[in-house]
Amino acid sequence: MENVISSEKLKRLLESEIIPDLEGAIDELFEDIEKSKGATEEQKSELKELQEMRDECREIISELDRDELKDDEIEEILSELIDSKSK
DSSP states (O other), X not given: OHHHHHHXXXXXXXXXXXXXXXXXXXXXXXXXXXXXTSOOHXXXXXXXXXXXXXXXXXXXXXXXXXXOSOHHHHHHHHHHHHHHHHO
């Protein structure tokens, strides 16, 4: 039962907060790149990192939907995301 609650909590956090935050940061970075008519190496690196994080979040949601994550994995991911969100 706890797994279902944690799983839903993790999925909700990813879908409603984490992924939209990442997509917002990606959009802002694209706007900055467009304004400056090109991307610096730092911007390219940051963009790649943000896109990879977003893709990982989407993959976690897929794994949750397929019930492929163990309870301890769900708890660990949830804990890490809550910690990073509070910083």
